[in-house]
Amino acid sequence: MPSRRRFLSAASLAAAGLALAPLAACSRDAAAPAAAAPAPAAPPAAANAGNLMTRAIPSTGETVPVIGAGTSGSYEIALDSPDFARLQETIKVFFDGGATLFDTSPNYTNADEVLGALLADGGWRDRCFLATKIAADDRAAMEAQWAQSQRRLQTDHVELLQIHNLRALDIAWPYAQQLKEAGATKYIGLTHYLESGHAALVAAMRAHRPDFVQVNYSVNAPQAAQTVLPVAQELGIAVLINRAFDDGKLFARVSDTVLPDWAAEVGVTSWSQMFLKFAISHPSVTAVIPATGRPDRQADQLRAGTGPLLSEAQQAELVAQFA
Template identity: 65%
Template sequence: MPSRREFLSSASLAATGLALAPLVACSRDSGAGAGTPAAGAAQGAAAAAGAMLTRPIPSTGELIPVIGAGTSGSYEVPLASPEYSALKEVVRIFFEGGGSVIDTSPNYDNAEDVVGALLDEGGWRKRCFLATKLAADNRPALEAQWADSLRRLRTDKVELLAIHNLRNLAEAMPYARELKAQGLVKYIGLTHFQDNRHADLLQAMTAEKPDFIQVNYSVGSPAAASTLLPAAADQGVAVMVNRAFEDGKLFAEVGGRALPGWAAEAGIGSWAQMFLKFVISHPAVTVVIPATGKPERQADQLMAGHGALLTQAQQDEVVAIFI
């Protein structure tokens, strides 16, 4: 397993290489449209210009792109619907723009069905780092849920299986380890999404030594940086970040506010990119999983994986907007 120093060094080298990659210029008007998904998506094709930043999974060194996709809400749509048709374009943009990590859960209504159909119909499965979760209260229910997840996802294995919100950890974690030993799961993880459960997640991470944790971290809720993120780096655990937009609350708070003057230097053309760039600027973060069902927003979000990362001073300045 790579040491913390090796892990952070790899992240730094990857970021340096990315900063040197050619990028397509983004429109950064100072008018009302600046900092919106439409402004950033004007460069939608730019996601393919230069490689997206990748980070290593500490337990193996496998590299994954820093911008992934969540499925809560946005992928909970009827299969025969305009929303599903839009998602076909979303996933095309995602994979062709360099993304690979898609995170879902049996708890997200029919999201697993939608993900499975999209990957199957588009032929994307081999390019997808597929993550789902266990969330049941006894062993028979866990086994039935896992079998159902495979059926719904139209696959025979997944890259990451996490224990959803630490639910039934005593039974779920041993079962996940069994599946990993059988080669049905490549990595196992633990998740939560609330600041007041960070201590519990830290305790479980230290005791269980998973490959991944998933935790909330954003400009409006940066608490994970004081405890969980450094601990994950020290323990060689990959970090997947959820709620980077705080369910859209952050966009409401910035309103029509212009981006900071230095945003252009970091290749940032929208507030979505700013929020995501903040997250991945922490060297312990492996991947962030924003959710969207809109093609133009998917193109915009991918751009956060390009260009320079934020300095500590820039991160502090953005956080100060929300405190």
């Protein structure tokens, strides 16, 4: 449990009482298109529970499972809705399957509140590697936003605090450093979700040497492998991957497409697994964070974190297929 000293130290840096207008969400990772059949009433058994691959965070050596989860879209639901009950099943599959890392943001309407309630109701907080973001334009707004995130997430600290899309970086970076020194976060990071932001992200990585960086990377948008990922490897920065499904657009492209002949060799049985395994097969990648609100899809995504990785030739074949 967090100490009173850490709580008071963190709280001293957060100014309460300023209500922030909702910010437009970005980097939404949609799940596979809905099937005709309804979601199962009970969560499926987690595949290979406890056998997820892990990767080390370079700055400390701490390991995290390669399959994480996001909250954009899927966790933006009413607390008293059937969707919330389904998320209770989904998050149980997630943790029972050996996953730990959740990435959220105050940008995603009420996703923080929903995730906080789920973690509290299920008693999952101590098992969760919780990542959120700062996304505001001045120090006062950042302090108010952090205080709000603590309330909504029902915690006084997070494992990772990221500066969202490099927003107001000159102000946000020193504030994030202060929160880290106060024990409000263990790691700090930088994010972006567009190729157009890669150059600025690389420059910020070199200037600030964050613990983490988050970037878009997928079979149809592999540019980060030439820009951000080599620099992360060079500097010893952990990498989270967003938009591995290209906001769900990739599923429309494969609706009538069979998996490659070699899919069984790497233990892949769905395109969702293939897209995620592509991401984690890059040696710089620490974890990928797709969002889903269904327990069956959560179980399917976890399977991507087991079995062999894709060879360089297999990765290149996928990039060519979706070019």
